[in-house]
Amino acid sequence: MDHIDELATALARFPGIGPRQGKRFVFYLLAVSAAERAKLAELIASLGKNVRQCPECLRFHNGGTTAFCNYCSDKTRDDSQLMLVERDQDLAAVERASSYRGRYFVLGGVLTLSGKGAIREKELLKIIEKRLKNGLKEIVLALSATSEGEHTSDHVRKLLAPWRDNVKISELGRGLATGSELEYSDAETLRAALTNRKEF
Ligand SMILES: [Zn+2]
Incomplete structure (x- = not known):
């Protein structure tokens, strides 16, 4: 070649x-x-x-000398909420909307309807166990309003079933237009979706 x-x-x-x-x-x-x-x-x-992966939320960040990213090491953030997003870019979009102060976990992708794709399942279950000891009360599913996002959301809800009695599971309200990816949603829409989140 x-x-x-x-x-x-x-x-x-x-x-x-x-x-x-x-x-x-x-x-x-x-x-x-x-x-x-x-x-x-x-x-x-x-x-x-120069870029490291945070051992807690698994997002990539300009590490310097700290392993944990600035959100995970920020003591003022709310330990009672954990938001699950598809990718690092989605987390950045939520931060830009600046109305969420809880913790994050990056799933690392979506599952496709044809059975392709993968998410960080093992790591997610581990982090939930850890966060439950730190006062976790609500898991917010913040996936894209695409068929793949919804498919992934269904799968994650099944994964979370064992904790249903201990923790509230909610999903972003669908102010997000169908087919829209979280990453490209404007701050106003994201804030509304967060406020109008619905519980399962
Ligand atoms: Zn982190």
Whole structure:
């Protein structure tokens, strides 16, 4: 395989990117300066060094010397609520809406109707056990209003069934338009969805 094809194929594996776009990226990279390419390569190479995964919520953060992210290490946040989101970007969207002060857990994806995809089940169950000892009262399912989001939400509710007597399980109100991903919801909509969350 030639160099252009090899890089294009690597880029085509990115979420939402196909072979044609992969190739467009390569030609874009050929058009920019060598210094710019080197900078990009360096940023990618240093991701593993400078970014760490929080052992609590499993989101990626600019670690510095602390293992836990700023939300998990913030003592002023509400231990009685735990919000489950699909991805790091969804957590960021909820933070931008700035009306939620509880804890988070990032599921790491969704389950598709065809049985593909995976979420961090084992880690989730572990964190719930831990959070229950810290006064957890409510688990808020904050998944996208897509068929995959709903499918995942159903699955997670089944997983949480053993704790139903100890903890309230709620879901974001569907002020979110059908088909919308949490990540792209505006702050106002997210605040309303949070206020109007419904209990199972
Ligand atoms: Zn964290």
